[in-house]
Amino acid sequence: MNPILADIYSTVIPSAPYLIAAYALVWAALLVYVIIVVRGLKKTEAQMAVLEEAVRAKGGD
Amino acid sequence: MAKKTTRVPEAGGWPDAVAVPALIAGAVLTTVGFLMAFLWAAPVNGAALSAPELVGDVMVTHQQLISQKIFYFHMPVAIVSFVALAFGAYYGIRFLMTREQRFDTCSRVAMEIALLFVVLTMITGDLWTRFEWGVWWTWEPRLTTYLILMLIAIAYFVLRNAVDDPERRATYAGVVSVIALVDVPVCFMITRLIPSSIHPVVAREGGMSPDMAATVFVVLAGMMLVGYGLYRLRFREARLGERLQALKDMLE
Amino acid sequence: MNAVETLHLTKAFGTRRAVDDVTFSLPEGSFLSIFGPNGAGKTTLLRVLSTLARPTGGEARLCGVDLKENPDEARGLIGMISHQSMLYPDLTAEENLMLYAKLYGVANPAARVSELLDAVGLSHRRLDAVRTFSRGMTQRVSIARALVHDPRIVFLDEPYSGLDPHAVEIFDELIGAVRGDRTFVMVSHDLAKGFSMCTHALVLARGRIVTFAPKDEIAFGDFSELYRQTVGMGVA
Amino acid sequence: MPRVAPSTFSQYRTLLAKDLRQEFRTREMLTSMGIYALLVIIVYGAALALTAHGVDIVHMGGGLLWVLIVFTSLLGLARSFAREKEQGCMEGVLLVPLDRSVVFLAKATSNILFMLAVEVIAVPLFYFFFMTSEPAAPTLPFIVAPLLVGTVGMAGIGTMLSTITSNTRSADVMLAVLFIPLIYPLLYACVTATTAAIAGTEFWTDFFVMPLVLACGYDVVMLLVCWVLYDFVVSA
Numbered sequence: 016m017n018p019i020l021a022d023i024y025s026t027v028i029p030s031a032p033y034l035i036a037a038y039a040l041v042w043a044a045l046l047v048y049v050i051i052v053v054r055g056l057k058k059t060e061a062q063m064a065v066l067e068e069a070v071r072a073k074g075g076d
Numbered sequence: 077m078a079k080k081t082t083r084v085p086e087a088g089g090w091p092d093a094v095a096v097p098a099l100i101a102g103a104v105l106t107t108v109g110f111l112m113a114f115l116w117a118a119p120v121n122g123a124a125l126s127a128p129e130l131v132g133d134v135m136v137t138h139q140q141l142i143s144q145k146i147f148y149f150h151m152p153v154a155i156v157s158f159v160a161l162a163f164g165a166y167y168g169i170r171f172l173m174t175r176e177q178r179f180d181t182c183s184r185v186a187m188e189i190a191l192l193f194v195v196l197t198m199i200t201g202d203l204w205t206r207f208e209w210g211v212w213w214t215w216e217p218r219l220t221t222y223l224i225l226m227l228i229a230i231a232y233f234v235l236r237n238a239v240d241d242p243e244r245r246a247t248y249a250g251v252v253s254v255i256a257l258v259d260v261p262v263c264f265m266i267t268r269l270i271p272s273s274i275h276p277v278v279a280r281e282g283g284m285s286p287d288m289a290a291t292v293f294v295v296l297a298g299m300m301l302v303g304y305g306l307y308r309l310r311f312r313e314a315r316l317g318e319r320l321q322a323l324k325d326m327l328e
Numbered sequence: 329m330n331a332v333e334t335l336h337l338t339k340a341f342g343t344r345r346a347v348d349d350v351t352f353s354l355p356e357g358s359f360l361s362i363f364g365p366n367g368a369g370k371t372t373l374l375r376v377l378s379t380l381a382r383p384t385g386g387e388a389r390l391c392g393v394d395l396k397e398n399p400d401e402a403r404g405l406i407g408m409i410s411h412q413s414m415l416y417p418d419l420t421a422e423e424n425l426m427l428y429a430k431l432y433g434v435a436n437p438a439a440r441v442s443e444l445l446d447a448v449g450l451s452h453r454r455l456d457a458v459r460t461f462s463r464g465m466t467q468r469v470s471i472a473r474a475l476v477h478d479p480r481i482v483f484l485d486e487p488y489s490g491l492d493p494h495a496v497e498i499f500d501e502l503i504g505a506v507r508g509d510r511t512f513v514m515v516s517h518d519l520a521k522g523f524s525m526c527t528h529a530l531v532l533a534r535g536r537i538v539t540f541a542p543k544d545e546i547a548f549g550d551f552s553e554l555y556r557q558t559v560g561m562g563v564a
Numbered sequence: 565m566p567r568v569a570p571s572t573f574s575q576y577r578t579l580l581a582k583d584l585r586q587e588f589r590t591r592e593m594l595t596s597m598g599i600y601a602l603l604v605i606i607v608y609g610a611a612l613a614l615t616a617h618g619v620d621i622v623h624m625g626g627g628l629l630w631v632l633i634v635f636t637s638l639l640g641l642a643r644s645f646a647r648e649k650e651q652g653c654m655e656g657v658l659l660v661p662l663d664r665s666v667v668f669l670a671k672a673t674s675n676i677l678f679m680l681a682v683e684v685i686a687v688p689l690f691y692f693f694f695m696t697s698e699p700a701a702p703t704l705p706f707i708v709a710p711l712l713v714g715t716v717g718m719a720g721i722g723t724m725l726s727t728i729t730s731n732t733r734s735a736d737v738m739l740a741v742l743f744i745p746l747i748y749p750l751l752y753a754c755v756t757a758t759t760a761a762i763a764g765t766e767f768w769t770d771f772f773v774m775p776l777v778l779a780c781g782y783d784v785v786m787l788l789v790c791w792v793l794y795d796f797v798v799s800a
Contacts, residue, residue, distance in 0.1 A: 037146045037203040038110065041153070041196050048192050048306060055313045062320055069327060172796050175384060177341060220748075227745035234741050238732035243341045247800040248728045251793045252742065255721075258789050259746050266749040266778045270756050270771075322343035380655055382799070400661035407659075414656030416582065416647075418589045423582075430578040431660040433570030457589070473656070 084178040087315035092308050099305030105298025106149075112291040113148040148288075150200040152296035154222065156303045157193035158260065160186050161225070163307075165257035168250035180246035181318065183253055184236065185311045189303055191229035197222045217267035224263050228256045331356040331391055331481055331511035332377065338385035339369070339376050339535075346372040348535035349386070354528060356391070356480075359512040361526035363519065365559045369535040370515040371485060377513065378408050378483045391480050404432070407474030410485035413466045414473060417459035421450055421469045424458060425476055432477035444472040448502060464495030471502055484514040488521070500525070519555060523548055533558045575662045579670035584677070586647065593678055597640045601686035604632045605693055612694065622698050626707070626759030629690055630751060633714070634744070636686065637679045641722040642739050644675055645730040658799060668723060668794035672787075675719040683711060701764025709776055710761070714754035717783040718747055724790040727797050750786075753779040 085091075167183035170176070201219050206212055213219070232252050239245035332354040339347040346369045354360050362370050375381040377388060379399045388395045393402045408414070415424045422441060429437035445451045448468040458466060467487065474482055488496055503512070503525075516522040523529060523543070529551065531538040538558050539546075546554075570578075587593055608628055612619055648654040648671075657667060687707075722743060729738035744751075753775040760771035 033203040033207045034145060037200045038149065040199045040203075041149060044192065044196055044199065045302065045306075049309070052306075052310050052313050056316065059313070059316050059320055066320065066323055066327070073327065172793075175382065220752075224745050224748045231741045231745055235728070235732065235738060238729075238734065238738050240733075242344075244731075244800045247796050248732075251724075251728065251797050254793060255724075255746060255786075255789055258785060259749070262782050262785060263749040266753050266775075266782065269778060270753060270775050325343050378659065380658060380799070403659055403661040408655075410652065410655075412652030412655070414652045414659075416586055416653055417651060418586050419582070423585065427578060427582050428656070428660070430570065431575055431657070431662060433574075 084176055085182055085311075086178070087308075087312040092312055095305045095308035095312075098301040099309075102298045102301030102303075102305055105301065106295055107298075109148060109152075109291055109295030109298055112294060113145045146200050146204045148291050148295050149299075150197060150204060151292055152299040153193050153200060154197040155296060156299045157190050157197055157222075157225065159300070160190035160193055160303060160307070161229075161253075161257060161260065164190055165253045168253035171246055171250045172254075175243075177242070177246065180249065181314050182311065183250060185307060185314055187229060187232055187249075187253060188310060189307050191226065191233070192306070193299075193303060194222055194226045194229055198226060221260070221263050221267050225256075225260050228252075228259065232256065329356060329392060330354060330389075331358070332360070332513065333389040334377075334386065335388075336386035337373075337376065337383055337388050339372050339381060340384050345535045347376060347383070350532075350535075350537055351386075352530065352537065352540045354511065354513070356511055357509045358527040359525055360514070360528045360530060361522035362513065362515045362530045362532060363517075363522060363555060364532035364538075367534075368532040370532055372535075373532065374483050374485050374513065374515050378406055379403050380408075404477065405480045407477070407479035407482045408485070409467075409470055409474045409482065409487050411487065411489040413458070413470045415458045415466065415469055418457055420455050420457055421445065421461070421472075422454040424469065425472055428473050429476050434477055440476060441472075444476060447505065448472045462495075463490050464492065464498065467491060467495065467499060468502065471499075471506070475506055479510070481511045481513065484512060484516075486515055486517065488516065488518060496521075519552055523551060531555060531558055569661075572663055572666055575660075576666045576670050579657070579667060580673055583644075583670065583674035587674070587678065593640050593643050594681055596643065597636050597678065597682040598685055600639050601632055601636045601682055602689065604635060605686070605690055608632075608690075609693060621694055622700055622763045623759060625690075625695055625700075625762050626757075627755050628694070629687065629707075629758060630714070630755045632686060632690060633679075633683060633711075634718070634747075634751065636682055637675075637715075637718050637722060638736075638740055638743060640678055640682070641675060641719075641726045641743070642729075642736045644671065644678070644723070645726040646735070649730050654798070664795040664798050665791050667798060668727075668791060671727075672720050672723040672790075675723050676716055679715045679719055680712075683715065687711065695762070700762050703761045703764050703772075706761040706772065707758045710754040710757040710779065713776060713779045713783060714750060717750040717779065717786060718743075720783065720787040720790055721746055724794060724797065727794070750779055750782045753782065 164183050164186035167179045167186055171179035171183060198219075201222060202212065205214060205216070205219060232249065235252060236245055236249050239248055330353040332352075334350050334352055337347060337350045338345060348369070350373060362373065364370050372381065376383045377390070377395075379395055379402055383395070390402045391405050393405065395402050415421075416427075419427070422445065425441040425444060426437055429440055434440050442451065442454075445454050448471060450465060450468060450472075453461070453465065458469060461469065487499065491499060514522060514526070526543055528540070528542050529546065530540040531554065539554060612621070648657075658664070722739075725739055725742045725746070729735045729742065732738050757772050757775040757779065760768070760775075765771045
């Protein structure tokens with residue numbers, strides 16, 4: 016790689032990791048948020064089950 | 077006195093039906109934008125080369141600043157965070173006007189999306205700074221404004237957890253979201269208009285060439301859709317929790 | 329002319345209804361006692377009627393003045409005595425009363441304040457900071473504060489809490505003295521005292537009216553039995 | 565009992581007089597803020613002692629001064645509203661037929677006066693301890709302008725936030741968490757203007773006049789927002 020080409024890419028190589036990190040983190044953050052929401056849904060479903068039991072028990076006695 | 081029935085946003089119905097396709101469309105658009113950023117948009121010229129060099133079929137005369145590519149994500153994400161804050165404040169005002177608890181839920185969810193996208197803005201902005209100026213943080217106007225917006229969003233949620241009475245919590249949250257909506261543009265303006273250091277720095281922001289603008293627009297549209305999709309998803313989840321709580325109350 | 333009229337008055341947040349569809353009307357000059365288990369919505373009802381809290385539904389009128397239309401006019405008609413004195417501890421008794429007299433725009437504040445201090449028997453302590461007063465004395469200044477603008481309706485939110493028997497006696501005496509044709513609405517846990525002082529009794533449970541009737545229509549025996557059932561029905 | 569509806573201004577004056585009299589009686593807020601300011605100066609002393617000549621105090625002075633002012637006023641603001649809540653006095657005032665933003669204005673004015681009183685002591689002390697070693701610019705007296713504009717802005721939004729956080733858990737921390745991000749633009753503008761005044765600069769309009777104008781803009785906008793929203797907050 017002749018010096019001028021090296022000069023052209025002189026900014027590319029060192030910045031590459033930050034660039035990739037940036038995009039990766041963006042997707043990671045969005046993913047984490049979706050996971051939080053889904054976990055919330057699971058928690059609500061579990062409570063729903065408990066509630067259904069309570070209603071059945073109430074209805075039953 | 078016929079009570080004007082305020083139309084209260086509810087989970088389900090067409091907004092939710094649209095949510096999933098919006099998420100998919102958002103993902104597609106952002107990836108397209110991602111590719112455009114790298115392959116199609118012309119890189120920004122860095123320092124001049126000692127001599128022009130033939131690369132492929134193009135005569136290259138400057139260093140190509142690749143790090144600038146983050147910009148195509150940084151700006152749209154920042155805009156979406158501000159739009160989300162605006163929605164948060166809008167629903168906050170609607171709550172203050174009608175005292176309808178549903179608007180408080182919408183405001184809370186919108187502020188969550190705003191916080192999420194501000195965090196994204198901080199990530200992209202900070203890494204760009206790391207390469208651009210070689211330092212992890214500078215008190216440069218753009219970055220400080222988003223730091224402030226993030227702190228306000230965090231303070232908003234800290235306040236919500238510190239108040240127990242639901243009506244008081246919703247009122248305070250609504251008021252803070254409105255103050256935040258007013259505070260952020262003022263912060264934008266002040267940090268930009270006052271030169272950041274004693275010796276004024278000449279702003280380097282060049283205009284955007286059409287192809288760059290197109291890329292930003294694509295990513296922006298994509299991010300807006302992703303934001304909308306997440307908002308509806310979170311709103312649906314929050315509503316489910318509330319409806320469950322209502323059932324529990326009725327059972328006692 | 330009814331002193332207090334409510335029509336389907338509701339105070340709810342989300343699904344929790346603290347006051348649920350309360351409708352009653354109270355003639356002028358009467359003394360209403362409100363009873364109910366903890367969390368039945370007694371204090372919330374009082375706060376809504378005294379404009380300290382906004383109702384979410386229904387209507388309420390004090391001496392014909394609608395609370396939602398013009399709350400300020402309604403505020404001019406009411407006084408509130410609660411277990412909190414609403415007096416500034418660092419200011420003297422006279423300064424506290426002068427403050428409220430000026431805020432209410434009483435015509436001749438100085439005369440009115442000294443008249444009230446005489447009525448509650450605290451003229452000799454008017455230059456002392458309220459912080460130095462006993463619980464009983466503070467409550468008496470609080471009565472003076474509530475009456476400074478000669479309100480038509482006086483709300484009492486558990487005024488006896490923290491008072492020793494002697495102070496309670498003086499308190500009742502004062503209430504009797506200042507009664508005139510004013511209307512009183514009292515929230516209290518003390519069944520016997522509340523029932524003895526009232527002309528109308530109202531029992532709330534989970535925000536709903538269980539019973540509302542003039543005192544002479546119910547004997548105390550049936551009333552306390554009914555109350556025990558209500559409390560037995562469980563806390564809100 | 566003839567009752568003339570008092571003018572808003574007289575209610576404002578009464579409430580302000582109450583705040584000032586209460587503070588004059590106990591001097592609790594002023595002494596605690598004054599001592600706190602002195603302690604911060606002592607901490608600065610320790611921090612800057614080793615770098616006596618290394619640090620360009622003329623350029624750092626403005627910033628350090630504003631750190632002192634922000635944290636001292638935070639202490640004062642937190643106390644200012646706690647006192648209203650002690651005996652339910654705020655509810656006593658809310659029962660009076662008055663425009664709720666008068667309460668905000670009176671409280672903000674008293675906070676401004678208290679903060680200015682502390683600044684009148686703290687700023688000269690700060691100058692005495694740190695700024696005498698190097699000659700400040702002739703424009704030094706101009707720092708009064710940003711100090712004034714900054715104090716008005718901080719007291720305004722501080723009053724609103726102290727009302728919000730007064731009945732939350734860990735009120736003091738809550739107040740700081742909300743206060744500092746929200747006043748950042750004002751702080752930024754005032755620090756720039758103060759530093760420009762102390763250090764002197766050839767871009768006078770850029771570094772003094774422009775920030776000052778923006779700070780005034782911030783004050784106007786924020787006080788207006790607080791004025792409008794205060795009714796929701798105080799009656800919540």
